[in-house]
Amino acid sequence: MIKEIFIGFSAHRLETIPFYEKLFAKSDIIILEDAPHPLFPSLLLGQLTPEQYVQSLETDFPRFLTAQYKLLQAVYKKGKKIVQIDPYIERLLQMYQLLEEGKTPEEISQLSLYQEIYACEHEASGRLLDYYQATMGEFEGAIKAVQVFAQADAKRIALRDKMRAQSIASYLENKAGRVFVEAGYIHLFLSRYLRQALPSEWQIKAGYLLAKPAREISQQVLGMPLPHPFVPGDILTFWYIGGKKVNPQRANLLAARVLIYNKLISTEELEPTKENPFPHLLQEFKIKAMLRRLSYDDCARLYELVKVLPPARVWQLVERISTTT
Numbered sequence: 001m002i003k004e005i006f007i008g009f010s011a012h013r014l015e016t017i018p019f020y021e022k023l024f025a026k027s028d029i030i031i032l033e034d035a036p037h038p039l040f041p042s043l044l045l046g047q048l049t050p051e052q053y054v055q056s057l058e059t060d061f062p063r064f065l066t067a068q069y070k071l072l073q074a075v076y077k078k079g080k081k082i083v084q085i086d087p088y089i090e091r092l093l094q095m096y097q098l099l100e101e102g103k104t105p106e107e108i109s110q111l112s113l114y115q116e117i118y119a120c121e122h123e124a125s126g127r128l129l130d131y132y133q134a135t136m137g138e139f140e141g142a143i144k145a146v147q148v149f150a151q152a153d154a155k156r157i158a159l160r161d162k163m164r165a166q167s168i169a170s171y172l173e174n175k176a177g178r179v180f181v182e183a184g185y186i187h188l189f190l191s192r193y194l195r196q197a198l199p200s201e202w203q204i205k206a207g208y209l210l211a212k213p214a215r216e217i218s219q220q221v222l223g224m225p226l227p228h229p230f231v232p233g234d235i236l237t238f239w240y241i242g243g244k245k246v247n248p249q250r251a252n253l254l255a256a257r258v259l260i261y262n263k264l265i266s267t268e269e270l271e272p273t274k275e276n277p278f279p280h281l282l283q284e285f286k287i288k289a290m291l292r293r294l295s296y297d298d299c300a301r302l303y304e305l306v307k308v309l310p311p312a313r314v315w316q317l318v319e320r321i322s323t324t325t
Helices: 014-026 040-044 050-055 062-077 087-100 105-109 115-134 139-172 190-197 211-222 232-241 248-264 279-292 296-306 311-324
Strands: 003-010 029-032 081-084 177-184 203-208
Touching: 003 014, 003 190, 014 062, 014 177, 014 279, 029 139, 040 050, 040 062, 050 062, 062 081, 087 105, 087 115, 087 139, 105 115, 115 139, 139 190, 139 232, 139 248, 139 296, 177 190, 190 203, 203 211, 211 279, 232 248, 248 279, 248 296, 248 311, 279 311, 296 311
Parallel strands: 003 177, 003 203, 029 081, 029 177
Antiparallel strands: none
């Protein structure tokens, strides 16, 4: 009896859709990184179009989700089991609902079902606000705020991954087959927690959906074949989740590069083309190449300038400085 799991790490980008299509076709069970939605069964049954379903969501990736849901409708007709499992987000949404019903934050924080999540969200939200305020001030304060937020975010991500691993293990009890687990690339430790939660007869593999093109692009841009363009904030977060002893000087450098990275990265959905089938991937490796050449002092000099410049000018400035250092 086959019991195989593949955890596919990715981001919500149009360039990943062909890779999702291949993995969905190979899988018997598809586990999405979503909280259960009341309209999802209607989507799978074709009673709602993907466009109609996406309109019911609050999302920054409507084109990606529309394309993904079209794939899911097609494979559901072929008998695939498709479920949404993300208990952390599910409970977080329940907390928002309780607030709308008149419960106070203090009351919610005392409910055992929500205590851990409330504590994580309260801390991370507070640190994020501190970060936004710090970025309007001096460079050194912003550096500290980046690291403090990354630590709070790491706690939140770790709890979310542990809860999801337990829920996936419960769902798979008395089941078998080839299972695809969708996961955002920042949830790297989900594979560790899932191995701890599942019986040993389950074979678990994990990888990045875009690892092959990433290695090719990375070789061209950086001269080395990396499976994913980990950016400074990702590395900091992984350090904190894994309990790694952090070198303060290295952490300061990564935090400094985070401040520059946030002014370079595109937040819009980029359309793949024949000439550039992986626009997000290429952009991130180009940014990574520039950031690797920036010292702490370079970032300090750039910081005041990039805060007020438009994105196109930031790119030109960082590119020029990174090639002269």
